[in-house]
Amino acid sequence: MHLGQRFAVTWQRWHATRALVLIPIGLIIAITVVDIHTPETVHLGPLLVVAPAITVAMGGVWLTGLIGVLAVVAQVVIAVFHGGLTTPNHICQIIGLTILSMLAVIVCLVRDRRRAELAQVRSVSEAAQRALLRPLPRRLGTLHLSCTYLAAAKEARIGGDLYAVAHTGNHTRMLIGDVRGKGLNAVGEAAALMGAFQEAAHHHATLPALASALDRSACRYSAQFLGSDDEAEEHFITALLLEIPDDGSVARLTHCGHPPPLLISRGQVTSVPSSAAPPLGLCGLTQDIRTSHTFPFEAGDTLLLYTDGLAEARDSSGAFYPLEERLAQWTKCHPDTLLECVQHDLLAHTGGALRDDAAMLAVRRTATTHAGHLGGELIGSDGRPMPDLNRHATPGSRAARS
Numbered sequence: 001m002h003l004g005q006r007f008a009v010t011w012q013r014w015h016a017t018r019a020l021v022l023i024p025i026g027l028i029i030a031i032t033v034v035d036i037h038t039p040e041t042v043h044l045g046p047l048l049v050v051a052p053a054i055t056v057a058m059g060g061v062w063l064t065g066l067i068g069v070l071a072v073v074a075q076v077v078i079a080v081f082h083g084g085l086t087t088p089n090h091i092c093q094i095i096g097l098t099i100l101s102m103l104a105v106i107v108c109l110v111r112d113r114r115r116a117e118l119a120q121v122r123s124v125s126e127a128a129q130r131a132l133l134r135p136l137p138r139r140l141g142t143l144h145l146s147c148t149y150l151a152a153a154k155e156a157r158i159g160g161d162l163y164a165v166a167h168t169g170n171h172t173r174m175l176i177g178d179v180r181g182k183g184l185n186a187v188g189e190a191a192a193l194m195g196a197f198q199e200a201a202h203h204h205a206t207l208p209a210l211a212s213a214l215d216r217s218a219c220r221y222s223a224q225f226l227g228s229d230d231e232a233e234e235h236f237i238t239a240l241l242l243e244i245p246d247d248g249s250v251a252r253l254t255h256c257g258h259p260p261p262l263l264i265s266r267g268q269v270t271s272v273p274s275s276a277a278p279p280l281g282l283c284g285l286t287q288d289i290r291t292s293h294t295f296p297f298e299a300g301d302t303l304l305l306y307t308d309g310l311a312e313a314r315d316s317s318g319a320f321y322p323l324e325e326r327l328a329q330w331t332k333c334h335p336d337t338l339l340e341c342v343q344h345d346l347l348a349h350t351g352g353a354l355r356d357d358a359a360m361l362a363v364r365r366t367a368t369t370h371a372g373h374l375g376g377e378l379i380g381s382d383g384r385p386m387p388d389l390n391r392h393a394t395p396g397s398r399a400a401r402s
Helices: 003-036 045-055 061-082 088-132 182-201 207-225 323-330 335-350 395-400
Strands: 143-150 161-168 171-179 236-246 250-256 261-265 268-271 291-295 302-306 359-363
Touching: 003 045, 003 236, 045 061, 045 088, 061 088, 061 302, 088 182, 143 161, 143 335, 171 182, 171 207, 171 359, 182 207, 182 236, 182 302, 207 236, 207 250, 236 302, 236 359, 236 395, 261 323, 268 323, 291 359, 323 335, 335 359
Parallel strands: none
Antiparallel strands: 143 359, 161 171, 171 236, 236 250, 250 291, 261 268, 261 302, 302 359
């Protein structure tokens, strides 16, 4: 950060807190004036410790230290008017107030250091998120795409939920999945699977073949990096593979133990039927019985792909989030608006506290093919240009935009 930027940030912070600074200063003046005008048998000086104590919550180290010095000076003034500085009572009060003010400064210093460490961790986390879940293109062929990621932990930006898109030949392939478990192991598995998808999507003619390739990749990762884990055999990844041809009005789906997508077509919301197959990464515990299912996907239709963090979200009474019912309210929304509505409604349903990460990917087919697969201006259903909300933004930042 440049010197000018640092000055600007410091000035903004001071501008925001200068009104609050009047509170401890006012307390010091009021306590001092009242104590001076009371009998010598009444001692209000110890109350001055409140000033540096509350300054910790609103200011930094220097401001807390300054308020502490003012409080000690006020205590000295009180001592001069009430019996002199040499009385044992006033000496003890001055020493005690000095020590407590120093402790307040130390607490403030430790807090600021932890804030700096947290800011650094957030920066690394956001960089990892950008590397793991790269921003998806706004448009691919006849498709409009929008995505968001909601982390269960407030300070987290990454997890085991994943999504990826690849344009191969004359169709677009998509992956959305959820790694069982949490922590770095889940993040590593998610990153490995997305990397395998980006390569394998170009080399397999059918979705079942692609799913088998991803299954083998997940098993290799599990054997190499989770072989010493006592729960390695319980690691698996639920996934959904989607293939949408550039031309035509159909789409194909391969289901690997993941929640089925929801189709918004002609004002109706329906769950896309498919044959459920075992999740990825079970490593030979089940036979490969994956198949693909073809379903109508016409111009104007929207598909919502999501992870179970959305479908299994509960409110305070334990009721699940009624996703399909709520989507019926927003059948005419653009994918960006649709995800924003779902996000706000989901957080309202759960009281702002998610128990599991939730990823969402909305896909709308349009009637015309856009020139190129990336970039360009987004045109809304009303024919007017729409702002590019996803460009230059990480999934974590898009989830936090509310």
